[in-house]
Amino acid sequence: MTSEKGLLIVLSGPSGVGKGTVRKAIFDHPDTDFKYSISMTTRQMREGEVDGIDYFFKTREEFELLIDQDKFIEYAEYVGNYYGTPVEYVEQTMADGHDVFLEIEVEGAKQVREKFPDALFIFLAPPNLTQLEERLVNRGTDSPDIIRHRIDEAKRELKLMNLYDYVVVNDDVDAARQRVQCIVEASHMRRARVESKLRMLLEVNN
Ligand SMILES: Nc1ncnc2c1ncn2[C@@H]1O[C@H](COP(=O)(O)OP(=O)(O)OP(=O)(O)O)[C@@H](O)[C@H]1O
Ligand SMILES: Nc1nc2c(ncn2[C@@H]2O[C@H](COP(=O)(O)O)[C@@H](O)[C@H]2O)c(=O)[nH]1
16 A cells, blocks of 8 residues: 555445445455444344444434534434444544445445545445345345335435446455455555656656
8 A cells, every 4th residue: 555544445335235245255355454444323233243343233322422422424314223434443544554444325425425535435236126125135134114115215325326436236246346356456556656646746846
């Protein structure tokens, strides 16, 4: 990495598209050296989830206090629960020179874009809506009502994919993992080129 500050990588997309699955494949891969920002949420813990690993689970009161204290770089209310990205971890980790990876929904990504215009925004898209619904049903974590709500949200979110730097279709987990890693690598190369050009220009002007 040539930049002192790490890159902020935002992976977003509708619920059930496979963001968590692709993220796990990325972090299980030996080439990956970025850090994952664990979000806070007020939703109920699912079977198998661990506090502090999957999320930091908070009550609504705790979360709202953190909002008042400006402790999030972004937060959103999604299908009845709050989700947010803790500011301290992200800023400190990037300042230490590490890339930070966020896996968040679309409204939160919009807020990150306003605060971090240099971040890299990747939209993970499903091959189609039928497969998206099948994935949510097969995952078996949500009631039919919640799945309907998430699909309604997905229809709205899919219309916003053109606001992203890249769209990756998750037709296959390993292929999607490779595409995301490639996009991050290309982004680093581009940053390095721009920085070296800038250095040259500054030398010429001095
Ligand atoms: N490429 C794929 N092909 C088939 N199934 C997939 C693929 N990617 C993920 N899945 C499955 O789809 C389901 C949803 O995946 P996952 O939980 O990773 O989605 P998500 O986008 O993180 O959802 P949420 O936003 O609700 O957390 C899981 O059961 C997962 O195993
Ligand atoms: N805006 C944010 N969205 C987040 C964050 N962490 C997770 N998420 C997204 O919420 C939905 C629902 O998640 P689930 O675990 O209940 O299925 C999903 O799209 C997540 O990516 C966050 O910090 N901010």
